[in-house]
Every structure is written in structure tokens, then in C-alpha cells.
Amino acid sequence: MxxxxxxxxIRGIAGGSRRSAAxxxxxxxxxxxAPTEDATFVEAWRKVAPNVDPPKTPLAFMKPRPSTPASIxxxxxxxxxxxxxxxxxxxxxxxxxxxxxxxxxGVLPGHVATxxxxxxxxxxxxxxxxxxxYFVSSGFAFIHANSVTDIIAVEAAPIDHIDPxxxxxxxxxxxxxxxxxxxxxxxxxxxxxxxxxxxxxxALSG
Amino acid sequence: MASSxxxxxxxxxxxxxxxxxxxxxxxxxxxCLKEPHRSNAANREKxxxxxxxxxxxxxxxxxxxxxxxTE
Numbered sequence: 540m541x542x543x544x545x546x547x548x549i550r551g552i553a554g555g556s557r558r559s560a561a562x563x564x565x566x567x568x569x570x571x572x573a574p575t576e577d578a579t580f581v582e583a584w585r586k587v588a589p590n591v592d593p594p595k596t597p598l599a600f601m602k603p604r605p606s607t608p609a610s611i612x613x614x615x616x617x618x619x620x621x622x623x624x625x626x627x628x629x630x631x632x633x634x635x636x637x638x639x640x641x642x643x644x645g646v647l648p649g650h651v652a653t654x655x656x657x658x659x660x661x662x663x664x665x666x667x668x669x670x671x672x673y674f675v676s677s678g679f680a681f682i683h684a685n686s687v688t689d690i691i692a693v694e695a696a697p698i699d700h701i702d703p704x705x706x707x708x709x710x711x712x713x714x715x716x717x718x719x720x721x722x723x724x725x726x727x728x729x730x731x732x733x734x735x736x737x738x739x740x741x742a743l744s745g
Numbered sequence: 746m747a748s749s750x751x752x753x754x755x756x757x758x759x760x761x762x763x764x765x766x767x768x769x770x771x772x773x774x775x776x777c778l779k780e781p782h783r784s785n786a787a788n789r790e791k792x793x794x795x796x797x798x799x800x801x802x803x804x805x806x807x808x809x810x811x812x813x814x815t816e
Contacts, residue, residue, distance in 0.1 A: 676774040727759035
């Protein structure tokens with residue numbers, strides 16, 4: 540099936556370029572807010588039952604997408620949540636640095652809307668001269684077009700809650716397991732152990 | 746869309762799902778915490794549930810699983 544993939548892709552690209560320059564699907568951040576009521580339904584209702592107000596549809600109960608502000612806001616609003624508690628809620632900060640799988644990513648107000656998968660690493664929240672650092676086990680960061688950043692993680696701890704001796708021991712254990720692993724699954728688990736402990740180590744020393 | 750081209754992460758290539766990967770990372774991080782935080786974290790990992798298999802429209806006797814820090 541995938542032997543034809545290059546041909547199909549070229550056909551799609553060539554077909555796309557033959558159309559007008561406007562993209563076939565606009566980005567979700569460029570769309571106007573969805574209308575809260577269906578105009579044709581309301582008109583048809585009024586024709587049939589002019590004295591009764593048309594019922595509200597589910598779309599009317601939904602809050603509209605927050606609009607992208609025209610000028611770049613000065614502060615970033617951060618929400619950092621864990622399954623068992625909310626660490627940071629609606630805090631206005633200058634910058635956050637998130638440990639994305641593609642590397643440490645700095646998020647400033649006005650950052651393009653992004654969804655980033657996080658790897659085990661250090662999350663730092665910068666507010667003026669204060670920096671608060673957390674070690675995050677894994678999770679996601681959603682940066683919205685209106686400079687609201689939602690970071691969700693399964694477990695996060697301030698750096699001073701981490702015990703260096705346990706980290707060194709874990710790193711030595713897993714490096715040894717990685718060398719002696721046989722099946723793919725064992726190798727993957729050992730590799731995860733090595734990655735997490737190296738990240739913890741780097742967090743403690745960095 | 747990556748059909749056969751994109752590099753999959755090593756854990757997915759080994760047959761692990763993202764949730765398992767994330768849970769393993771989390772339990773490793775929890776095991777490296779200092780003492781009062783470590784026991785608080787261990788409490789979060791406890792699960793307690795009862796499973797009963799159904800046959801012929803009737804539940805058989807339930808097995809109760811109460812694990813702490815499952816792998």
C-alpha cells in the first residue's frame with residue numbers, strides 16, 4: 540500500500556499548487572469564532588413559530604474560542620497542573636522554558652501556538668528576577684495563540700526535593716541493565732531509566 | 746502525514762505505549778525524591794480495584810488487586 544505513497548503525495552502537492560494560493564485548510568488560530576446560532580435554523584423556526592423563541596443549540600452554550608489579541612501581550616499566563624494538584628494557576632510571568640522532546644524551548648508572550656511533548660527535564664518559570672525550577676517527568680505543553688500556556692505533567696518536583704545519591708545509584712543501575720538487556724522491551728526500559736536519571740543528574744548540577 | 750517515514754521513538758519501536766512510557770518515567774522520578782516527598786509520592790501510586798469476570802450473565806467471585814508502585 541505504501542509503495543504508492545510517493546506517487547499519491549506528488550499528486551496531492553501538484554493538485555494543491557494548481558488551486559489558488561490560499562491554503563486548502565486554514566490554521567485553527569486564523570479561523571473566526573464559530574457562530575453561536577445557526578442562522579438558517581433560526582429563520583426557519585421564526586417562519587413556523589413566530590411567537591416562540593428558537594431553542595438554543597449546544598453551540599450557543601459553548602464559550603467562543605478566545606480571540607488572538609491584536610498586539611503581542613506583555614506577559615505570559617501560565618497554568619501548570621499535575622493530576623493531584625495545580626501548581627501554577629493563571630500566573631502572569633515573563634517567560635517559561637519547557638523541556639520539549641525537541642530540546643529546551645523558551646516560551647515568550649506572543650509565541651506561535653504550539654503543542655509540545657515534554658521529555659523528563661527541568662521546567663523553569665521566569666518572573667522578573669525570580670526563577671522557579673521544577674523537574675518534570677513527562678507531559679505536554681500547550682501554547683495558545685492568546686499567550687496562555689498550559690503545561691500538564693504527571694509528576695513534577697522542585698529540584699531541591701531530589702536526592703543526589705539515589706540519582707547516581709539509579710544511573711549506575713540502569714546503565715548496567717542497558718548493557719545486559721536482551722529483549723527489545725528490556726532495552727527500552729533500561730534506556731528510559733538511563734534517560735530519566737541523566738536528566739535528573741543534569742538538573743541537579745545545572 | 747508520516748506514513749512510513751517518520752522515526753518512531755525507541756519505546757514505541759519496542760512495543761510500549763506512550764502512557765506506559767510516561768508512567769515508567771514518573772515512577773523513576775518518584776523513586777529519586779528525598780524522604781518526606783518520597784512517601785507522599787508513593788501514596789499516589791497505590792491502586793486498589795476489584796475485578797470480576799462475568800460468565801452466563803452472572804459475576805464470578807471478584808479478585809481484589811491492591812498494588813503499590815506497579816511497574
